[in-house]
Amino acid sequence: MERYDLLYRLYDTFDAAGVREEQDFVDLLPPLDSRVGLSHWQAVADELSNEKARIRRSLPDGDRYAELAARATRDQAFTALDLYTKYGRAVNALVLDVDETLRSAGSTDNEIPREVLHLLTEFHESGVPIVICTGQTLENVKGFAIQGLGNELVHSGDVSIVYEAGTGVFTPGHGSDTKRLLYETLDESVQSVFESVRGRVIRDLPDELRGNVHLQGNEFNVTLKPNFETGSDDAEAVIDGGLVYMLDLLGEAVTDDPAGPTWARAFYAESDPEIESVLSDRDALPEAGVTDEIPDDVRATFDRVTIAYYHADAAELSAVDLNKAAGVEAALDVLGVDDPFVLVMGDSKSDLDVMEWVAANDCGISAAPDHSSPGVLDHVRDTDGLVFDRGDASSMLRTIYALNLLVD
Known part of the structure; x- marks a missing residue:
């Protein structure tokens, strides 16, 4: 008998939902000191054992299908069988x-x-x-x-x-x-960018961010987090500001050219619509065509570094590799x-x-x-x-x- 037919028979003939509820009760019930509670747990465990035994006796490969009834809903089982077929x-x-x-x-x-x-x-x-x-x-x-x-x-x-x-x-x-x-394993040139940003990110915080963000205690990535509830309007405001700030720090870490921060904003806005939106909302988006001015060596370093924006949650500097x-x-x-x-x-x-x-x-x-x-x-x-x-x-x-x- 094909597995799909066996699944239909399992879920149409037996109280699989009841078996699953009994299995969950037996598995998830916290430890009990009460005799009455223990007695009830044992009664459920015995009934579960009996129901599984009925399935085992009634279906080919009954052990497999008894466990399926105890672990998965009808929809979950059929989705699983579709995945197995594929x-x-x-x-x-x-x-x-x-x-x-x-x-x-x-x-x-x-x-x-x-x-x-x-x-x-x-x-x-x-x-x-x-x-x-x-x-x-x-x-x-x-x-x-x-x-x-x-x-x-x-x-x-x-x-x-x-x-x-x-x-x-x-x-x-x-x-x-x-x-x-x-x-x-990263190149020293990439590691030095992170060392520069990490060394400045808290020390050089602008007044509007000072006291409102903190640096997550990462070993390598540089991640600014809000000192407000994640998802709140206050968190959104400081993380949006923190994103712009970190882009500018990155630009200054990659090149001594005064245009470094502008190049960083333009480069990452072009590659990430969310970053572009934040910069646009804060009137910090460079003019069109700025990315064409980025020198090849600067662009090559930007290509090795990622700025990730998580709405009202974090602004993070990480390595592409x-x-x-x-x-x-x-x-x-x-x-x-x-x-x-x-x-x-x-x-x-x-x-x-x-x-x-x-x-x-x-x-x-x-x-x-x-x-x-x-x-x-x-x-x-x-x-x-x-x-x-x-x-x-x-x-x-x-x-x-x-x-x-x-x-x-």
Whole structure:
């Protein structure tokens, strides 16, 4: 019997929703001291065992379909089977952004939901390595990873952290490869630009920004953050101003020519519509044709450096050669994933680098929450259409768990 027919039979004949609810209850119920609570938990566990046994007896390859009923909704299971039909492979690593992907300030109080954490543990126990891929600092990521997943899992040798959007990779339990500082591989000329900007960015803050922004504690990237709630009007105002300020610092770091700041504004406005819009709104956009005046050596350095603008959140200076895709490649190398087929989940421009790398190399699939940046959503919809609701990363993890169950 074909797998599609078996799925129809599973979800039409059995109370799969009830089985899944019982599985969630058994998996996610906090530890209990109450005898009554423990007795109820045991009763649910026994009923779950009985329902799974019924499915096993009734369907060919019943173990597989009993687990599918317990882990995935009907829609998730059929999406998983479509992915299996298309790719014929299991996902052998997870590549996961954190902020606004695994956790969302909009609906989960900015904490990773327990359901998501449990699913990550399930993937780990099934032998799927986890790559946490974020723009945050290493210490921040290590803190919430250990708190959420547990010290034993994080230090199991199967978890890697790509931090600061690809400037470094931390993979506990791998000896000399535990920490790879990718920024040390950059040319000295590029490193000197970052040293110059980092040395001045707080010291030379203009009055309108002083006290309103701070420098994120990165090892390499230079990131200005607002001293206001992310997304607020005040945060928007200071980050927009901070973007213009950092463009000018970059121009002065790259060349001694007085036109350096103007060249930097023109160059990055031409390459990024969001930056162009900010400069235009602040009457800071150079006249048309300025980019034609940029000397080749200055342009070559600008080509090696990225200025990223995150609305009402951050203005960030980073190296083109250091991005999340480069970090993920290094992480998979350390983890020993030689023939990767990964799930990438993310919402921002930096995550798009990984998604495009995966698509170009036919080595995985991509998913994104529905509030992601337009470029990310366009890419995901044009590939497999794996868009999930804000704060509902668990739905996509369940789909991929189902995919892996379906693979022989």
